[in-house]
Amino acid sequence: MESAKVETSSSKRLISALVFVVLGVAVVGTVGFTLHALSADPQAPLHATKSSETIVVDGKTYPKASVTMGVYADSAQAAEDGYTLNKKDYVQYGPSTHLILPAHTYVTMTIHAYDGGEELNNPYFGKVVGTVGGTINVDGVDINAVAPDKVQHTWTLHGIPSTSQDPLFVNVPLPHVDEGEDGFLPTNDPGTHNKGHTVVFSFITGGAGEYVWNCEYPCGDGSYAKFGAAMSAYGYMSGKVTVK
Ligand SMILES: [Cu+2]
Numbered sequence: 001m002e003s004a005k006v007e008t009s010s011s012k013r014l015i016s017a018l019v020f021v022v023l024g025v026a027v028v029g030t031v032g033f034t035l036h037a038l039s040a041d042p043q044a045p046l047h048a049t050k051s052s053e054t055i056v057v058d059g060k061t062y063p064k065a066s067v068t069m070g071v072y073a074d075s076a077q078a079a080e081d082g083y084t085l086n087k088k089d090y091v092q093y094g095p096s097t098h099l100i101l102p103a104h105t106y107v108t109m110t111i112h113a114y115d116g117g118e119e120l121n122n123p124y125f126g127k128v129v130g131t132v133g134g135t136i137n138v139d140g141v142d143i144n145a146v147a148p149d150k151v152q153h154t155w156t157l158h159g160i161p162s163t164s165q166d167p168l169f170v171n172v173p174l175p176h177v178d179e180g181e182d183g184f185l186p187t188n189d190p191g192t193h194n195k196g197h198t199v200v201f202s203f204i205t206g207g208a209g210e211y212v213w214n215c216e217y218p219c220g221d222g223s224y225a226k227f228g229a230a231m232s233a234y235g236y237m238s239g240k241v242t243v244k
Pocket residue numbers: 091152153154215216217218219237
């Protein structure tokens with residue numbers, strides 16, 4: 001009798017353990033599926049345009065490619081520039097937050113930047129890092145930093161911890177558009193119809209890899225120290241870079 005009792009309780013324990021495992025698998029599966037759905041591209045990826053030209057940097061010849069993006073205060077500004085891809089009226093990059101760049105290539109990126117700004121939390125992100133020549137060209141002038149209180153957003157590209165892909169780090173501070181009492185003031189940049197700044201810079205990609213970029217300017221709403229809303233939603237102020 002004594003041993004039968006023990007058997008019953010141990011088989012009960014086995015069943016409850018199995019139920020626990022099945023429930024655990026269901027929970028992990030659901031979370032995994034949800035995360036996968038969340039990490040799907042919110043917009044069609046933006047492919048860099050390859051050029052037939054090459055360029056020599058530090059004695060090495062690279063093929064060239066280019067890509068153009070915009071950063072906007074809201075959906076209305078994005079629509080003026082032809083992009084109506086995000087659902088929420090947040091600050092946003094467009095036309096896509098997933099860039100696809102060729103490997104071992106001199107990539108020239110143009111960002112048309114239309115937003116105002118306040119001040120960076122961390123002045124480090126006011127410095128230009130990782131571009132060819134250590135500069136960015138703003139409305140025709142080369143600079144290597146933007147004052148921390150003159151930044152609208154940053155385009156900050158970095159790797160994920162990995163030993164299997166080449167490192168890639170680029171930090172580009174985008175200077176803000178001045179604001180008057182009735183909104184944005186005209187700029188001296190015909191490239192944006194005097195509504196923003198045209199920022200051009202180049203960097204050299206390594207081998208194939210997956211990278212991420214985000215804005216380091218706290219441009220979300222008041223929740224989470226301005227890291228809420230656009231800053232914590234995917235597809236506005238952050239995205240992916242695939243090098244292949
Ligand atoms: Cu931002």
